[in-house]
Amino acid sequence: MYKPYLKCISLEMDKGREYFLSYLSTLLYLPVSLLIYFFLFRAFMHEESCVMTMGEVLNYYTIVLFLKSAFQHAMAEVYYVYEDINRGYLDVLITKPISYPMSRYCRALGSVCLTIPTSILLLVILFWGKYTFAAMLAFLLSVLLGFTLLFLVMFLLGSLTFWLKSVLTLRDIFWVVLCIFSGELIPLAFFPAQFRFLQNNPLVCIYDIPYRVLNAEGTPLAQLLGFQIMHILFWGAVVTFVWNIGMKHYESQGG
Amino acid sequence: MKLIKKAVDISIHNILAFPYEIYLVALYSAFSIVCTLLFWKVLFLNVMPQGYRPEFIYILAFCGLCSDGLCDIFFGLRDLDYLVRTGEFDRYLVRPRHPLYLVVLENMPIASILEKLILSVGGIFLVCLHFEVSLELLDCLKAVGFLLIGVSYYELLYGLMTVFSLRFEGASSLRDLAFQLNSSKQYPLSIFPMGIKVVLTYIIPVGLLAYYPAVLLLGMEEPLPKLYLTAPVLAVLAPFIYGRCIRHYSSNGG
Numbered sequence: 001m002y003k004p005y006l007k008c009i010s011l012e013m014d015k016g017r018e019y020f021l022s023y024l025s026t027l028l029y030l031p032v033s034l035l036i037y038f039f040l041f042r043a044f045m046h047e048e049s050c051v052m053t054m055g056e057v058l059n060y061y062t063i064v065l066f067l068k069s070a071f072q073h074a075m076a077e078v079y080y081v082y083e084d085i086n087r088g089y090l091d092v093l094i095t096k097p098i099s100y101p102m103s104r105y106c107r108a109l110g111s112v113c114l115t116i117p118t119s120i121l122l123l124v125i126l127f128w129g130k131y132t133f134a135a136m137l138a139f140l141l142s143v144l145l146g147f148t149l150l151f152l153v154m155f156l157l158g159s160l161t162f163w164l165k166s167v168l169t170l171r172d173i174f175w176v177v178l179c180i181f182s183g184e185l186i187p188l189a190f191f192p193a194q195f196r197f198l199q200n201n202p203l204v205c206i207y208d209i210p211y212r213v214l215n216a217e218g219t220p221l222a223q224l225l226g227f228q229i230m231h232i233l234f235w236g237a238v239v240t241f242v243w244n245i246g247m248k249h250y251e252s253q254g255g
Numbered sequence: 256m257k258l259i260k261k262a263v264d265i266s267i268h269n270i271l272a273f274p275y276e277i278y279l280v281a282l283y284s285a286f287s288i289v290c291t292l293l294f295w296k297v298l299f300l301n302v303m304p305q306g307y308r309p310e311f312i313y314i315l316a317f318c319g320l321c322s323d324g325l326c327d328i329f330f331g332l333r334d335l336d337y338l339v340r341t342g343e344f345d346r347y348l349v350r351p352r353h354p355l356y357l358v359v360l361e362n363m364p365i366a367s368i369l370e371k372l373i374l375s376v377g378g379i380f381l382v383c384l385h386f387e388v389s390l391e392l393l394d395c396l397k398a399v400g401f402l403l404i405g406v407s408y409y410e411l412l413y414g415l416m417t418v419f420s421l422r423f424e425g426a427s428s429l430r431d432l433a434f435q436l437n438s439s440k441q442y443p444l445s446i447f448p449m450g451i452k453v454v455l456t457y458i459i460p461v462g463l464l465a466y467y468p469a470v471l472l473l474g475m476e477e478p479l480p481k482l483y484l485t486a487p488v489l490a491v492l493a494p495f496i497y498g499r500c501i502r503h504y505s506s507n508g509g
Contacts, residue, residue, distance in 0.1 A: 025428060025432055028432060029432055029435050032435075032436065035451075036438075036439050036442065039442075039446045039447050039448070039451070040442055040446055042446075043307075043443075043445075043446035044298060044302045044307070044446075045301075045302050051301060164275075165273065166273045166276060169276055169279035169280055169282075169283055170279060172283050173279065173282055173283045173286050176283070176286040176287055176289075176290050177286065179290055180290050180293060185290060185293075185294050186293075186294050186297050186298065190297050190298065190300070190301050191297055191300075192297075192300050
């Protein structure tokens with residue numbers, strides 16, 4: 001039963017070289033991004049008036065940028081689902097004895113099989129001795145959970161093609177929303193007290209919680225991982241529901 | 256003129272194919288600018304912006320949006336590499352106009368350009384109203400003039416790196432890597448050390464897209480870059496490199 005899904009992962013892993021090259025080119029730009037953040041915060045930040053020190057800010061952005069590079073291929077998930085529905089490829093895909101959403105997840109997982117471990121390895125080298133082995137393991141788990149949630153949200157957006165026909169601009173809008181609410185743009189700790197509720201939005205599971213898991217900040221580990229699992233279960237149910245309704249609306253483009 | 260009219264027709268046709276898309280594009284531009292403004296707002300809540308007035312930072316963000324709109328005119332250049340790889344570039348070569356001109360015209364997202372320009376002008380107006388900033392007409396003209404020069408210079412360099420796609424496979428990856436620096440246009444150029452400032456002014460000229468127009472708009476004292484030295488070199492180099500690259504172009508089509 002699970003064999004076709006493993007095959008999906010291995011199919012995507014075969015394309016690993018292609019993904020890895022694009023991942024490496026993103027990594028090349030990473031020091032430049034960090035340098036820009038460094039100059040920005042050096043110009044504006046005065047440690048006594050800020051919730052994070054300069055070192056913590058750079059640490060935060062380093063982790064976020066490495067994760068973003070590792071996840072980049074999953075960002076294309078909306079496009080794949082959009083193409084499958086609009087071009088009628090779904091006709092063939094739904095005749096196979098596997099679940100389409102699950103097979104897409106396995107393919108997405110296959111595409112990050114090399115990039116996530118490489119990112120974590122590079123972080124280990126970069127922060128050598130700073131984190132314990134247990135913290136790194138918890139971080140890996142949290143990163144995988146974050147990736148799963150990112151996939152679910154992307155898949156959900158792709159599924160809206162059943163009704164909207166074109167979801168690519170919606171995806172671009174989502175990228176901006178993700179940028180703000182996931183903490184990619186600015187650490188959520190920077191938000192004033194009245195906006196602290198943002199720290200409980202589902203998108204924090206993608207970048208912010210893995211960072212907090214690694215740095216063991218405030219909230220207990222189990223609570224952070226539990227929060228991620230809870231959101232995965234919830235969004236997984238939403239995706240299943242929307243997909244099932246959408247399939248009833250599906251009209252083939254094939255001849 | 257006929258070609259431009261045709262380009263407008265194509266753009267309108269594309270909009271009508273997905274009518275709600277026009278609202279989504281506007282929403283996307285609005286979200287992007289809100290994202291930038293939020294970044295600064297949250298940063299200013301945590302830090303003391305010494306030497307930087309908030310109104311300057313916000314106007315910088317809107318100048319960035321305005322330049323985004325103008326840069327969208329050349330949106331077609333982005334996918335030149337794809338056109339070459341799929342052999343679709345051939346059809347532009349047999350037409351009696353410059354192929355790059357045709358590629359740009361055919362892919363111009365007019366709705367997105369107009370929406371970004373309207374949003375940026377509206378945004379600058381609101382910032383001026385909120386911070387009680389009065390703009391001089393001469394400063395506005397200077398800023399618009401510099402913005403147009405800056406966008407032309409930026410796109411000339413972008414186009415120059417793009418035409419290498421005609422000669423070398425995957426040249427656009429290098430271009431995209433270099434032009435990722437575009438995201439730094441929302442930051443004041445003065446935060447960077449001199450070396451990086453020079454790079455961001457002349458080599459990957461993102462500083463010309465937002466920083467200098469914002470400086471001119473607010474009538475601030477800041478020496479302007481010496482584009483009159485580098486722009487003529489680029490203007491001569493661009494057609495020369497295009498000529499060399501197109502001579503080596505071989506079709507992928509059947």
